[in-house]
Amino acid sequence: MSKRKLNRRQEWRAEKIQQERQVRSHKKERDLSRQVQSGDLSSEQHGLIICRYSKHFEVEALEGDDKGSVHRCVSRNNLGTLVAGDKVVWRAGSDKTGVIESRLERSTILERPDNFGNLKAVAANINQMLIIIACEPAPQPNLIDRYLVAAELMDIRPILVLNKADLITQGNSEKLESLLERYKALGYLTSKIVSSRHRESDLSNLPGLVDQRTSIVVGQSGVGKSSFINTLLPDALLEVGELSHASGEGTHTTTKAKLFHLPCGGQLIDSPGIRDFSLWHIGIAQLQEGFIEIAALLGRCKFRNCQHELEPGCAILSAVEDGRIGPERFSSYERTKEAILDQQKR
Numbered sequence: 001m002s003k004r005k006l007n008r009r010q011e012w013r014a015e016k017i018q019q020e021r022q023v024r025s026h027k028k029e030r031d032l033s034r035q036v037q038s039g040d041l042s043s044e045q046h047g048l049i050i051c052r053y054s055k056h057f058e059v060e061a062l063e064g065d066d067k068g069s070v071h072r073c074v075s076r077n078n079l080g081t082l083v084a085g086d087k088v089v090w091r092a093g094s095d096k097t098g099v100i101e102s103r104l105e106r107s108t109i110l111e112r113p114d115n116f117g118n119l120k121a122v123a124a125n126i127n128q129m130l131i132i133i134a135c136e137p138a139p140q141p142n143l144i145d146r147y148l149v150a151a152e153l154m155d156i157r158p159i160l161v162l163n164k165a166d167l168i169t170q171g172n173s174e175k176l177e178s179l180l181e182r183y184k185a186l187g188y189l190t191s192k193i194v195s196s197r198h199r200e201s202d203l204s205n206l207p208g209l210v211d212q213r214t215s216i217v218v219g220q221s222g223v224g225k226s227s228f229i230n231t232l233l234p235d236a237l238l239e240v241g242e243l244s245h246a247s248g249e250g251t252h253t254t255t256k257a258k259l260f261h262l263p264c265g266g267q268l269i270d271s272p273g274i275r276d277f278s279l280w281h282i283g284i285a286q287l288q289e290g291f292i293e294i295a296a297l298l299g300r301c302k303f304r305n306c307q308h309e310l311e312p313g314c315a316i317l318s319a320v321e322d323g324r325i326g327p328e329r330f331s332s333y334e335r336t337k338e339a340i341l342d343q344q345k346r
């Protein structure tokens with residue numbers, strides 16, 4: 001079969017799939033309207049998205065007699081992406097089902113580009129980011145910095161949390177301590193969990209940091225994000241995966257962001273560990289704002305359009321030279337800048 005013919009056929013198939021989708025979506029809308037008219041659905045109320053599955057959502061009732069119960073809901077068409085943490089208007093149906101009618105405005109949204117460069121929402125209305133690191137898989141400072149940039153740009157508080165402290169040895173402690181110290185020196189909060197695998201873990205300093213906040217738990221696959229939530233909330237029963245024997249990396253066990261309530265009043269959102277939290281969607285000016293020690297010096301260079309690369313009188317390069325900006329952070333900034341510029345050229 002010629003390539004052209006194959007392409008036509010593929011086009012026809014894509015069109016057909018599109019038409020079928022439209023028919024299905026019209027039918028769904030018609031059925032939902034019929035259910036509302038026949039009184040099968042409750043009046044509108046506020047709800048919270050706990051988790052998004054491929055075709056439905058877990059929605060928690062935020063008001064009424066049913067407050068706190070979780071319903072399996074479908075959504076009306078054209079609501080855009082709904083993610084864990086989104087507040088919605090919905091109607092309850094029978095047997096813990098329901099229909100999402102609209103989404104309320106978000107205070108924050110964490111987004112990241114997927115491997116194809118499309119921006120994907122991860123979680124909404126968060127006001128804190130717990131960046132989990134561990135001795136294994138080994139921390140990637142550039143990834144930590146990218147998360148920090150995302151938190152800075154969202155204007156939410158990041159906390160660096162060292163997990164798997166039970167695996168800290170004389171051999172690896174110095175490196176981990178100096179990594180944490182670097183971020184502490186920048187003014188970031190850091191915390192240590194003795195072990196998220198053992199119930200008797202010392203998590204006592206964490207509640208103060210997480211209560212009354214909605215925190216997204218992020219970090220490389222395998223650092224123990226889900227284990228950490230299971231320890232705080234044994235009923236969460238999140239799936240936990242061994243590290244790969246071959247690579248020592250995590251095996252991408254968690255695939256969906258999911259929200260949990262803490263007894264102390266806060267919320268935690270577990271998220272899938274990713275290989276590369278890209279920042280392709282932001283500009284260089286935003287990147288500079290996200291590195292707080294660089295942001296503090298913006299506007300102080302001799303030339304107004306200074307690129308902080310080779311220019312004389314550059315306030316940032318001179319801070320790198322005399323150690324006010326650490327070499328690791330600056331090279332991390334340069335690496336991320338290159339990645340963003342590379343992506344923009346494509």
Ligand SMILES: Nc1nc2c(ncn2[C@@H]2O[C@H](COP(=O)(O)OP(=O)(O)OP(=O)(O)O)[C@@H](O)[C@H]2O)c(=O)[nH]1
Nearest residue numbers: 164195196222224225226227240241252253254273
């Ligand atoms: N020694 C030790 N192992 C831990 C600790 N916390 C988690 N682990 C182990 O680390 C591995 C990965 O844990 P997960 O909780 O699945 O990690 P995750 O960050 O949720 O990984 P993804 O869902 O893939 O992003 C599992 O084998 C856990 O048993 C800890 O505090 N100490």
Ligand SMILES: [Mg+2]
Nearest residue numbers: 225226253254
């Ligand atoms: Mg997980």
Ligand SMILES: [Zn+2]
Nearest residue numbers: 301306308314
């Ligand atoms: Zn400069």
